[in-house]
Amino acid sequence: MPVSWTGSGPDLSIALDRHAGRPLRAQLENELRQAIQDGRLEPGERMPSSRVLADQLGISRRLVTDCYEQLVSEGYLVSHPGAATIVSPGVQRVSPAPRPRADMSEYEFNFRPFVPDPASFPRADWLWAAGQASRGLPSARLGYEDEARGLVDLREVIAAYVRRVRGAVAQPDNVVVTAGFTQAIGLVLRALNEQGIRTVAVEDPGSTYRQDVAGRIGMTCVPIPVDDDGLDVTALASSGVSVVVVTPAHQSPTGAVMSAERRHALIDWAKRTDGLVIEDDYDAEFRYDKSPIGTLQGLAPERVVLLGSVSKSLAPGLRIGWVVCPSHLVDPVADGKYFDDGGSPVLDHLILAELLRSGRFDRHLRRMRQVYGARRSVLLEALEDVGPAVSVTGAAAGLHLVLNLPAGVSEPNVIEEAARWSVGLRGMSRFWLESGSDRPAQLVLGFGLLSERGIREGIRRVSDVLTSY
Numbered sequence: 001m002p003v004s005w006t007g008s009g010p011d012l013s014i015a016l017d018r019h020a021g022r023p024l025r026a027q028l029e030n031e032l033r034q035a036i037q038d039g040r041l042e043p044g045e046r047m048p049s050s051r052v053l054a055d056q057l058g059i060s061r062r063l064v065t066d067c068y069e070q071l072v073s074e075g076y077l078v079s080h081p082g083a084a085t086i087v088s089p090g091v092q093r094v095s096p097a098p099r100p101r102a103d104m105s106e107y108e109f110n111f112r113p114f115v116p117d118p119a120s121f122p123r124a125d126w127l128w129a130a131g132q133a134s135r136g137l138p139s140a141r142l143g144y145e146d147e148a149r150g151l152v153d154l155r156e157v158i159a160a161y162v163r164r165v166r167g168a169v170a171q172p173d174n175v176v177v178t179a180g181f182t183q184a185i186g187l188v189l190r191a192l193n194e195q196g197i198r199t200v201a202v203e204d205p206g207s208t209y210r211q212d213v214a215g216r217i218g219m220t221c222v223p224i225p226v227d228d229d230g231l232d233v234t235a236l237a238s239s240g241v242s243v244v245v246v247t248p249a250h251q252s253p254t255g256a257v258m259s260a261e262r263r264h265a266l267i268d269w270a271k272r273t274d275g276l277v278i279e280d281d282y283d284a285e286f287r288y289d290k291s292p293i294g295t296l297q298g299l300a301p302e303r304v305v306l307l308g309s310v311s312k313s314l315a316p317g318l319r320i321g322w323v324v325c326p327s328h329l330v331d332p333v334a335d336g337k338y339f340d341d342g343g344s345p346v347l348d349h350l351i352l353a354e355l356l357r358s359g360r361f362d363r364h365l366r367r368m369r370q371v372y373g374a375r376r377s378v379l380l381e382a383l384e385d386v387g388p389a390v391s392v393t394g395a396a397a398g399l400h401l402v403l404n405l406p407a408g409v410s411e412p413n414v415i416e417e418a419a420r421w422s423v424g425l426r427g428m429s430r431f432w433l434e435s436g437s438d439r440p441a442q443l444v445l446g447f448g449l450l451s452e453r454g455i456r457e458g459i460r461r462v463s464d465v466l467t468s469y
Contacts, residue, residue: 002043028057029071036091107419109455111443111450116311117449121315122364133351141350148338148343150177151177158172162324168324170297179321179340180316187323188305193217195332198219199222200222200278202223203226204433205253205254205432205433206226207252226251229261230258230263231251231258243276250394253431257293257396270303277305279296279305282308284397285312286397287369290397303326304326305326320349379401382456390405406467409441411427411441417465417469426443
């Protein structure tokens with residue numbers, strides 16, 4: 001749908017070369033045709049008036065008028081007396097359509113894991129916080145704030161929040177606010193790479209995205225196995241790697257909670273080897289059957305980098321995360337942030353700080369724990385109805401659980417057959433970093449995107465599929 005510009009609309013990016021030896025009108029016609037063909041000007045979009053475009057390009061209005069008339073005759077533009085000239089609604093783009101992403105397939109019932117419900121975003125609270133943050137805001141704060149680490153207002157609140165809620169050791173000076181987890185993990189790995197570290201250990205199964213980020217930086221990932229107690233610290237010690245990325249509160253994707261014994265063993269490993277633990281605290285706010293688990297970072301703040309964000313608690317589209325750094329990484333990570341993008345949106349930082357400070361964020365989390373907890377319960381009940389052939393693990397926290405399929409059932413076949421019923425499922429196989437033929441058939445089922453009714457109906461549609469393919 002084309003943008004309905006008000007007023008005269010924005011300028012067009014058109015360059016005319018008066019020394020090119022070609023008539024200016026021919027150049028203008030070619031530039032406009034190209035802009036329409038490659039989609040810079042969309043079908044139905046309003047063109048600038050001939051006067052505005054002539055003034056912008058420093059040419060006569062008559063030349064623009066003649067150009068428009070020519071393109072109308074060719075079918076590129078449509079013009080009616082007393083109305084604006086627009087790009088013809090029937091014009092066809094000649095550039096190829098973008099290749100669809102693999103995860104963008106539409107299903108009626110999508111059990112995609114790790115994704116919160118975007119409809120749950122607290123719009124009214126955000127707008128209230130925006131009004132509070134804007135009211136009385138000094139104009140100088142909207143200039144080039146020299147705070148690559150993020151606005152101190154937000155860093156103070158984040159430090160207080162992770163101390164109070166996650167048991168972390170944090171002060172504003174060792175917090176760097178980032179554009180979500182993606183930038184956070186990239187900044188930390190890049191800082192380590194610049195210090196000469198070329199390998200990083202990661203959980204297996206785990207997020208292949210971390211492997212992709214490390215690869216782009218020039219680092220090599222070493223997979224370390226995970227079991228019911230979390231990361232295998234003995235295997236980590238044998239790897240010879242000095243940096244490891246872990247998800248101890250709710251392992252991604254198995255859902256395992258790292259045991260107390262493993263947590264202490266991991267901290268001992270870091271101290272003994274001068275190693276570093278990167279703790280991805282991605283969904284710890286949502287716990288159901290057990291009390292909240294504190295961060296590893298709280299046990300050894302100089303040996304653990306804590307990564308967090310509001311992607312699961314509020315919405316991924318906000319692109320706000322943070323790094324709680326050991327003292328020796330604060331400046332390298334902050335420098336990387338500065339050279340990445342020069343800093344972060346001032347107003348968004350002030351809004352989030354107000355939301356956290358006011359208690360409205362906590363109220364939103366309490367409500368969403370109830371919402372997601374109810375959806376999780378419905379999913380567990382629906383899976384019980386499938387029968388004893390399937391079992392569930394990793395359901396104590398977060399927005400997903402793991403469904404263990406019966407022996408002899410093919411994970412790819414289940415996913416393919418479910419798609420025929422417009423049910424989107426994700427298999428554990430996509431999270432394994434090392435290949436293996438003896439891996440159990442498992443599904444990673446998310447319940448954040450679906451309503452309770454949708455969860456029931458989605459599982460009902462594939463109940464036979466889960467045990468027969």
